Amino acid sequence: MALTREQMAQRVARELEDGFYVNLGIGIPTLVANYIPEGMDVMLQSENGLLGMGRFPTENELDADMINAGKQTVTARPGAAIFSSAESFAMIRGGHVDLTVLGAFEVDQEGNIASWMVPGKLIKGMGGAMDLVAGAENIICTMTHASKHGESKLLEKCTLPLTGAGCISRVLTDLAYLEIKDGAFVLKERAPGVSVEEIIEKTAGRLVVPDHVPEMTFVQ
Amino acid sequence: MAGFDKRVASYEEAMEGIEDGMTVLAGGFGLCGIPENLIAEIKRRGVKNLTVASNNCGVDGFGLGVLLEDRQISKIFASYVGENALFEQQMLNDEIEVVLTPQGTLAERMRAGGAGIPAFYTATGYGTPIGEGKEVREFNGRHYIMEEALVGDFAIVKGWKADRYGNVVYRHTAQNFNPLAATAGRVTVVEVEEIVEPGELEPSQIHTPGIYVDRIIQGTFEKRIEKRTVHGN
Numbered sequence A: 001m002a003l004t005r006e007q008m009a010q011r012v013a014r015e016l017e018d019g020f021y022v023n024l025g026i027g028i029p030t031l032v033a034n035y036i037p038e039g040m041d042v043m044l045q046s047e048n049g050l051l052g053m054g055r056f057p058t059e060n061e062l063d064a065d066m067i068n069a070g071k072q073t074v075t076a077r078p079g080a081a082i083f084s085s086a087e088s089f090a091m092i093r094g095g096h097v098d099l100t101v102l103g104a105f106e107v108d109q110e111g112n113i114a115s116w117m118v119p120g121k122l123i124k125g126m127g128g129a130m131d132l133v134a135g136a137e138n139i140i141c142t143m144t145h146a147s148k149h150g151e152s153k154l155l156e157k158c159t160l161p162l163t164g165a166g167c168i169s170r171v172l173t174d175l176a177y178l179e180i181k182d183g184a185f186v187l188k189e190r191a192p193g194v195s196v197e198e199i200i201e202k203t204a205g206r207l208v209v210p211d212h213v214p215e216m217t218f219v220q
Numbered sequence B: 001m002a003g004f005d006k007r008v009a010s011y012e013e014a015m016e017g018i019e020d021g022m023t024v025l026a027g028g029f030g031l032c033g034i035p036e037n038l039i040a041e042i043k044r045r046g047v048k049n050l051t052v053a054s055n056n057c058g059v060d061g062f063g064l065g066v067l068l069e070d071r072q073i074s075k076i077f078a079s080y081v082g083e084n085a086l087f088e089q090q091m092l093n094d095e096i097e098v099v100l101t102p103q104g105t106l107a108e109r110m111r112a113g114g115a116g117i118p119a120f121y122t123a124t125g126y127g128t129p130i131g132e133g134k135e136v137r138e139f140n141g142r143h144y145i146m147e148e149a150l151v152g153d154f155a156i157v158k159g160w161k162a163d164r165y166g167n168v169v170y171r172h173t174a175q176n177f178n179p180l181a182a183t184a185g186r187v188t189v190v191e192v193e194e195i196v197e198p199g200e201l202e203p204s205q206i207h208t209p210g211i212y213v214d215r216i217i218q219g220t221f222e223k224r225i226e227k228r229t230v231h232g233n
Helices: A005-013 A028-035 A085-093 A129-135 A196-201 B036-045 B063-069 B085-092 B103-115 B178-183
Strands: A021-024 A043-046 A050-053 A076-082 A099-103 A106-108 A139-143 A170-173 A176-181 A184-190 B023-026 B050-053 B073-078 B097-100 B119-122 B136-139 B142-148 B152-158 B161-163 B185-192 B194-196 B215-218
Touching (some): A005 A028, A005 A170, A021 A028, A028 A099, A043 A085, A085 A129, A085 B178, A099 A129, A184 A196, B036 B063, B036 B152, B050 B103, B063 B073, B073 B103, B103 B119, B103 B142, B161 B185, B178 B185, B194 B215
Parallel strands (some): A021 A043, A021 A099, B023 B050, B023 B152, B050 B073, B152 B185, B161 B194, B185 B215
Antiparallel strands (some): A043 A050, B119 B142, B136 B142
């Protein structure tokens, strides 16, 4: 079975470490915040200018002046800091964020990522994604392995305009967890019940398959 | 206006001097911390052919989105233009020139503009369409593209509190691009929720020192919420 969005978030959360500053993109990455392991302290950075994003507000706490980068109303946790967008991107570009998790349309075997436009169809803009991928050393890209029509999103070469070049080294899809190394995807883990053959079939880029590919496990 | 007293009495006076073809830097992120009354005054004046730099272009019918209705904006520097059907339509019809600019680059371009730095190098956008045609330099084995500063004929800013000297503090994440835009306007206009007596704002807590600010006005704000998310959703 392919991973659910929640399971993808759970798998990404295993990459968190105590004391990490983490930027979570919109979509599946946002859900990672729900799976921060008990007893682990992680600070969430929101690129509009908030370090220490808290949970969503109650009706009483709701405040138009308190939002995250997805424009959702949020709260600030104890220990939070708020600053300008220039300061925020100084943190990001300066490599001070420990882990960035973001979505993509396509990733290729050279670590290129495309996530911000589909020519002729969708032009919403890159927001902070280009700064994030340029600034972070440690990025996990989350996406479905293939499109609804079955076309692979893990390519030899991205076909869409890039968000960043050679910056992605880890990808979690609904089928597998992979690393990108020396011009190839390396299959590290597979979703429960998903065969290596299915992953091979749905990966258009060069894929290295080790002898043993462990299955991910999830506790309910 | 005497000495350092930056207060103006009306929104008309606040935007005095804005003309067709000018460049306007606007604070705000989404609908958070936007100078909504200054935008309304620009709409009222009907000035056209504006170049605007702002992270977003509001939504249909609110924020900078209202300036699209009468086609007052001919060019915009922005990082994200979703949530706005009229904008998308004008972009696809080539009625508005859009310079999509990465968010951090946009913030830094304003910061540089206010700080007297004409350009800077950033790795953001290298190897992407954003880097095309821009000067590339290598520092310590990594490639960077040159991005130029942005300066506005006007900067329109939303603050929380200010004193008559033009010292401004922002509230929560309504800070965003506001202090950056504030530094980079030839005329910087700040609208706030409250004008307080000099000395009431703690000097070490000022976000925008008054030297950057030309005009201050107190207003009332709708503060529309774009995505209302509450606990338990």
